[in-house]
Amino acid sequence: MRFSMMTVSAAALLAVATTAASAQTTLTIGTVNNSDMIRMQGLTPEFEKAHPDIKVNWVTLEENILRQRVTTDIATGGGQFDIMTIGTYEVPIWAKQEWLKPLDGLSDDYDVDDLIPAIRSALSNDDKLYAAPFYAESVLTLYRKDLFEKAGLEMPEKPTWDFIAEAAEKITDKDAGVYGICLRGKPGWGENMAFLGNMAREFGANYFDADWKPQFESDGWKKAVSLYVDLMTKYGPPGAASNGFNENLSLFGQGKCGMWMDASVAASFVTDPKQSQVPDQVGFAAAPCGTDNCPNDGFNWLWAWSLAIPNSSKNAEAAQTFISWATSKEYLDLVAEKEGWANVPPGTRTSLYENSKYTEAAPFAEATLNAIKHADPSPTDDKPYYGLQFAAIPEFQGLGTAVGQQMAAALSGSATVDQALKQSQAIATREMTRGGYIK
Structure with missing residues (x-):
């Protein structure tokens, strides 16, 4: 009888594990092989630990190849990616063509108003944000x-x-x-x-x-x-x-x-x-x-490598959850904790340039912000x-x-x-x- 009860318990545990695994959402993210993005991939286990129902699959490509792949995929509705790393060139064009989902499901504490105005404007269409900036530059x-x-x-x-x-x-x-x-x-x-x-x-x-x-x-x-x-x-x-x-x-x-x-x-x-x-x-x-x-x-020039969701994604809710994490103030704090303040992704948030820990650690902070503001x-x-x-x-x-x-x-x-x-x-x-x- 004891053996039978143990067998039932094991079967129950297996059933729970199987259900949990089947409920897990896998996000496929296409990104460029720049250092900040590679660092984000290294920190992804922190996200998955906090969101055990979401698994992240990275497709990392050289810049020219990435642009070819994501452009072909979104134009054909291929559905290969749930999140695409794109820039200030693609966002206004693709948003007007209704190829991107608006980011209207970001977390409550995301603070869209903290995004540097020039960057937020470049990634918006009709006052709706269609991509969230991971880092920005001049x-x-x-x-x-x-x-x-x-x-x-x-x-x-x-x-x-x-x-x-x-x-x-x-x-x-x-x-x-x-x-x-x-x-x-x-x-x-x-x-x-x-x-x-x-x-x-x-x-x-x-x-x-x-x-x-x-x-x-x-x-x-x-x-x-x-x-x-x-x-x-x-x-x-x-x-x-x-x-x-x-x-x-x-x-x-x-x-x-x-x-x-x-x-x-x-x-x-x-x-x-x-x-x-x-x-x-x-x-x-x-x-x-x-x-x-x-x-x-x-x-000056203006650019932002940003995360956006193609309309072909079947996992838009989970995708916005990841984007909320990867482009948040909390992510900047995480990079600062792991790599130091000078290495946080630059150019996206006003609060970063009001943070003395960052401005003291990054001798380039003032020059970067000035160039972005005047582009x-x-x-x-x-x-x-x-x-x-x-x-x-x-x-x-x-x-x-x-x-x-x-x-x-x-x-x-x-x-x-x-x-x-x-x-x-x-x-x-x-x-x-x-x-x-x-x-």
Whole structure:
């Protein structure tokens, strides 16, 4: 009789366990292989411990591949992902096409009003939030203070490209494996074109003029790309046409780059002794200016890697539970506890920049917030589109990547700058005409 009771108890326990397992929701999240996202994956067991009914499955991809995969999946309603890591380019376009679920089920203590206004606005449509920012960024000039001191140089608060060219020459020491400047070369609308689109703005040009005509053969683009190729050919690392954000982050952290103009989010990694060989030698300045009338607020860009839910997800409630956790104040506290305040994801919440623990630990905090606050992607009289380093129109993804390949060809020497810009102008004109922008 005792054996029979034990058998019944064991069967009951097995039935409970089986029911619990069957009730568990699995979330599939597509994300980019950037350091902050990899850290989030490492902390996921903390979420699963607090939410035993939700299991998280990560699909981590290189930036260009991620964009291809999530765009294809959402456009076809494939349903591969419950949460997608997307940016300020995709959100307004996809929200208008009703491809995303509004985030109207975030936790009661989420505090949407604490999101930095520029970031919240960029991720909203009709005053509804369609993606929650995991981290946000603008652009900074990162440089080696020790190399500048050795060369007798002082970085201006707002450098010009003429100064950057002079400094790149003086601090380059290829025999020692130190390159004066590292810039994105890997082709892609969010890789080399994010940098070059902003650099062209620094020389007074946009992607399109007020009538949507491409500007790739304008003086601004010619000056920007000519200088870019010249600097990288003379003072950049070998194989630069294959280097994107992550590759340059690695090079700078290894002490091989004297200067690097790129996303402000890089600052926390190059100043982290666990990830950088030069953590105490990094200085910060604004993005360079190439014109005589550089605006006081600089030529900044605006981007946020964010978490969004495609309409095809069958697990929207659980997905919002995860997003509430991963983009919350509590998550920032968790990273601070595990990794230190300087390593929390930047650029998303006003309260972070009011926290003295963060501002004292992060020497780049003020520069990052200032750049984000002074990045306005709104259309202007001479720029008919939303965006700074990108143009928020559906055609830009394919067009930008095709042009990025031309820029990489110019950098690698397989095409001249003039040839690359002429071909880019032809590609863009064809796409904009096909899209009905140019009559």
